[in-house]
Amino acid sequence: MSSHIVGYPRIGPKRELKFALESFWDGKSSADDLRKIAADIKSSTWKQMADVGITYIPSNTFSYYDQVLDTTAMVGAVPHRYEWNGGEIGFDTYFSMARGNAFVPAMEMTKWFDTNYHYIVPELAPDTKFTYASRKAVSEYKEAKELGIDTVPVLIGPVSYLLLSKPAKGVDKSFSVLSLLGSILPVYKEVITELKAAGASCIQFDEPTLVLDLESHQLQAFTDAYSELESSLSNINVLVATYFADVSAEAYKTITALEGVSGCAFDFIRGTKTLDLIKNVGFPSDKYLFAGVVDGRNIWANDLAASLDVLTSLGSIVKKDKIVVSTSCSLMHTAVDLVYETKLDSEIKSWLAFAAQKVIEVNALAKALVGQKDEAFFFKNACAQAARKSSPRVTNKEVQEAAAALRGSDHRRATIVSIRLDRQQKNLNLPILPTTTLGSFPQTMDLRRVRREYKANKISREEYVKSIKEEINKVVKLQEELDIDVLSHGEPERNDMVEYFGEQLSGFAFTVNGWVQSYGSRCVKPPIIYGDVSRPKAMTVFWSSMAQSMTTRPMKGMLTGPVTILNWSFVRNDQPRSSQLPICQCHSFIRE
Structure with a gap:
């Protein structure tokens, strides 16, 4: 029996890391205080997996900000x-690299593949000198x-x-980051040497770019790199x-x-064609197959019977x-522990599995x-799967017929752009270059x-x-004083741009501690779409009408x-994404 977890959430079940980081950044706590919270999160995570019986428990998946930034620190690629x-x-x-400071801006941040997590993008140049500058991986081991x-x-x-x-x-456009492969590998060799000396018997290399549409020279870089590292x-097990x-x-x-790789891990939740490749092409008899059959990106309980069927078929x-x-990927993309959801509807809760349950x-x-x-x-899992499929809360006949x-x-x-613009201008009488704001105004402590x-x-x-009316009146008057042409009401009634609407739509559920890291200390609590989505009542008319009554200018x-x-919700896994928020619901929004 062998089990493995690709990675685990590092924010803590109740966002302990977030609060520790922000306290440290505000100068309210020390670096030692921050390290203590981090140590507690790491130790509880490792012990939890050890107690369950996981064979391959990951370390160095904790991060104070971002795992790619950790690698930048490890190889000393400081701009x-x-x-x-x-x-x-x-x-x-x-x-400073993550957040900037009074003197220099932060490094760029962008999406981690197609997730809602963001990583700090390394900045490299032909003269980048790599040096072993962070021993975090070894110290965590x-x-x-x-x-x-x-x-x-x-x-x-x-x-x-x-x-x-x-x-x-400022780097010449002809520069290729892959030209630095020979320069960065010596640092990896140093890290590997120290890990082996510390007693590590297995190392996991995450190479997620292998799922991208790579050119032949990029694929060759993988062969070259692991040949050099072989x-x-x-005398150590290596997982890619x-x-x-x-x-x-x-x-x-x-x-x-x-070369030198003893195991390969694949995502079989999103990688169904990879599963077919293994069945049709075969798999090396001397390597271990790490089968990612438990979804690391969503919060639904796995259909254990179906997963076991996949594993059994691989066994042939x-x-x-x-x-x-x-797991299909790191569990950092799901919420931490379902046990803290004491207010969640019991029926819906029985259909879910957060990281701890996965x-x-x-x-x-x-x-x-x-x-x-x-x-x-x-058996309990099968009952929950069957109950979810048959639940009348999941299927809404009217929504399905409308879709x-x-x-x-x-x-x-229905009308072309020029006609719409002409009608808009006649109705609103706006200047040639009208001014407006994005919409939301700062959410004060009093408002919260x-x-x-x-x-x-x-x-x-x-x-x-x-x-709320008093707050709307303030922002309306402010915009009029600034001579803004098209006003917004400031959105003081809204807790979150997604959660606010989800709370008013059927088919959505909300958690208390279902937090997921977006970047650094920024965490989000995605709504859960569990059923066909419908709009029981108007969602914005009351506040928008109130705001419009306070001004003669157009109110958005x-x-x-x-x-x-x-995209900002945990979506259903029993139907395609394209079917989950029908466009007819957008029409119903507009009709308000």
């Missing part, structure tokens, strides 16, 4: 504008070992690190992990042939003792694969308090409306679009 004179990179330099837990240190692989980088400002990787999508036939051939190609049950699922599947199936656990009735013309405007008290039934509806209606709502 010239930051004051760093060599040696071990400390918090000052690390957080030792930290876990002192607790009696042997972990698998996780590193962003050298080729993916380079491919996820960008040329520094001697350093002797990909995730988020299928790998191409060429990438599959590359990854399964890498790969020896069972060479199969390791794993760890249990992985281990249960690994046991079942070798004949140690927990019948009671599988089925949509035609191609419903996705296009009023919403919080109203939600807790500490103030009446009348008191709440009065407070503020709506979060359906695509953004979909």
